[in-house]
Amino acid sequence: MVNYGCPKNLVDGEGMAARLLDAGLAPAGPDDADYLIVNTCGFIGPAEEESTDALAEVAGTKREGQRLIAAGCLSERRGTALAGAVPGIDGVLGTRRWAEIGDLIDSFATIPRPARLGVAPALADPAPRLIGGPSAYVKIADGCNKNCSFCTIPSFKGRQISRPVGDLLDELEALAAGGVREAVLVAQELGSYGLDLPGAGAGLVDLLGSIQDSPGPDWIRLMYLYPSMLTDELLDAIAGLPRLCNYIDVPVQHSSAGVLRAMRRPAGAAGIAGRIRDARRRHPDFAFRTTIIVGFPGETEADFADLCRFVEEAAFDHLGAFTYSPEDGTPAVTLPDQIDPALQDERYAQLMEIQQRIARRRREVRVDTEIDVLVEETLPGPTLDGYQAAGRSRGEAPEIDGRVLLDLPLAAGQIVRARVTAAQPYDLFAAVTGSPDGPLALAAAAKPEEPAKPAEPDL
Numbered sequence: 151m152v153n154y155g156c157p158k159n160l161v162d163g164e165g166m167a168a169r170l171l172d173a174g175l176a177p178a179g180p181d182d183a184d185y186l187i188v189n190t191c192g193f194i195g196p197a198e199e200e201s202t203d204a205l206a207e208v209a210g211t212k213r214e215g216q217r218l219i220a221a222g223c224l225s226e227r228r229g230t231a232l233a234g235a236v237p238g239i240d241g242v243l244g245t246r247r248w249a250e251i252g253d254l255i256d257s258f259a260t261i262p263r264p265a266r267l268g269v270a271p272a273l274a275d276p277a278p279r280l281i282g283g284p285s286a287y288v289k290i291a292d293g294c295n296k297n298c299s300f301c302t303i304p305s306f307k308g309r310q311i312s313r314p315v316g317d318l319l320d321e322l323e324a325l326a327a328g329g330v331r332e333a334v335l336v337a338q339e340l341g342s343y344g345l346d347l348p349g350a351g352a353g354l355v356d357l358l359g360s361i362q363d364s365p366g367p368d369w370i371r372l373m374y375l376y377p378s379m380l381t382d383e384l385l386d387a388i389a390g391l392p393r394l395c396n397y398i399d400v401p402v403q404h405s406s407a408g409v410l411r412a413m414r415r416p417a418g419a420a421g422i423a424g425r426i427r428d429a430r431r432r433h434p435d436f437a438f439r440t441t442i443i444v445g446f447p448g449e450t451e452a453d454f455a456d457l458c459r460f461v462e463e464a465a466f467d468h469l470g471a472f473t474y475s476p477e478d479g480t481p482a483v484t485l486p487d488q489i490d491p492a493l494q495d496e497r498y499a500q501l502m503e504i505q506q507r508i509a510r511r512r513r514e515v516r517v518d519t520e521i522d523v524l525v526e527e528t529l530p531g532p533t534l535d536g537y538q539a540a541g542r543s544r545g546e547a548p549e550i551d552g553r554v555l556l557d558l559p560l561a562a563g564q565i566v567r568a569r570v571t572a573a574q575p576y577d578l579f580a581a582v583t584g585s586p587d588g589p590l591a592l593a594a595a596a597k598p599e600e601p602a603k604p605a606e607p608d609l
Contacts, residue, residue, distance in 0.1 A: 155191025192224030209238025322366030341379020445494030
């Protein structure tokens with residue numbers, strides 16, 4: 151199995167893998183496997199192209215008797231037409247029917263090219279899952295009720311379905327029992343969690359309180375929050391609940407009121423910068439991530455200048471930017487004044503140059519402070535500067551943000567205390583000072599003598 155796309159897709163892939171193991175199948179390499187599963191992404195054009203290329207590559211190299219299954223968002227978006235576009239696909243599994251992977255495989259005995267697409271009877275429970283590493287994503291809802299003009303997700307994910315609080319607490323407890331130290335809560339839009347559940351007390355803030363009081367991983371992180379849902383109540387909860395990381399991902403997409411109207415997004419970007427300042431007053435190391443789209447149809451030079459000023463003011467710790475991608479079936483593709491790709495790229499480069507300066511500044515203020523670090527891996531050998539393990543603090547999310555390099559060969563899964571000795575725009579460098587949760591476990595024999603800690607390590 152190969153997974154593409156966002157963490158929510160990875161959760162589905164982990165669920166599929168666990169179900170196949172329970173059914174008696176075993177993991178195998180691509181040459182020996184009976185079933186080859188590509189869990190695709192279909193969010194934007196480049197992601198669709200990447201997934202299609204992967205399917206074509208596997209289809210072109212599979213041996214006789216192997217079955218290729220196209221799963222995930224692109225399968226749901228394009229349906230059985232995907233099998234026609236990529237000869238060699240033997241089965242199609244939609245993103246809302248991933249839990250039926252075993253049934254689809256069984257149906258090969260009687261159906262030449264089976265498909266499971268469309269709405270499932272209920273949101274599948276992703277537990278148990280096949281998880282590797284000390285962090286795990288937990289999908290608390292699926293689907294989206296928003297109508298952003300550039301986004302394809304509602305067309306193939308459908309309306310939001312939230313998972314019951316009890317199911318989520320059971321999953322978190324099981325993850326912790328399996329060694330997971332950090333749970334990253336994900337959905338298309340976290341802030342709307344629970345609005346579709348019956349009864350009171352099922353909103354996001356209520357869920358976070360229940361998680362704090364229940365067994366589960368040591369760290370809880372929030373990803374993908376619609377800007378209008380960044381309320382004082384939520385910020386107070388994040389700052390006040392010890393297990394919650396002081397970190398939140400708020401994809402604002404733009405700051406210009408005109409562009410936001412065209413995007414069908416809330417036009418309160420200026421207020422977001424104020425809320426970020428409020429949050430950092432609550433807790434100085436509160437970290438914020440956002441996503442920006444540049445080159446949206448109709449974006450003027452004045453709109454882009456407004457965006458650059460906003461990014462400077464908000465001083466996001468982490469920022470991901472994308473050039474606008476016209477997607478068939480979305481309202482934005484019909485808008486006038488589409489931006490030339492060369493100008494899109496120019497604006498993207500300018501914005502990322504601004505963000506790199508901000509990122510460096512946000513990292514440098516952490517030098518000489520102490521942080522907790524979740525160790526993710528022991529490095530194969532010490533770097534030139536003596537760093538022997540890598541992990542993340544509460545201020546970095548897995549896979550998309552920077553790392554913390556440590557001076558001891560620590561075993562993955564530990565949470566250690568460390569003093570930051572140096573910073574680069576995306577990474578921190580630190581000396582281990584102890585452990586908040588028991589004796590340190592070294593992956594190698596001993597601490598190296600006098601590891602170098604220059605102000606600007608060059609890896």
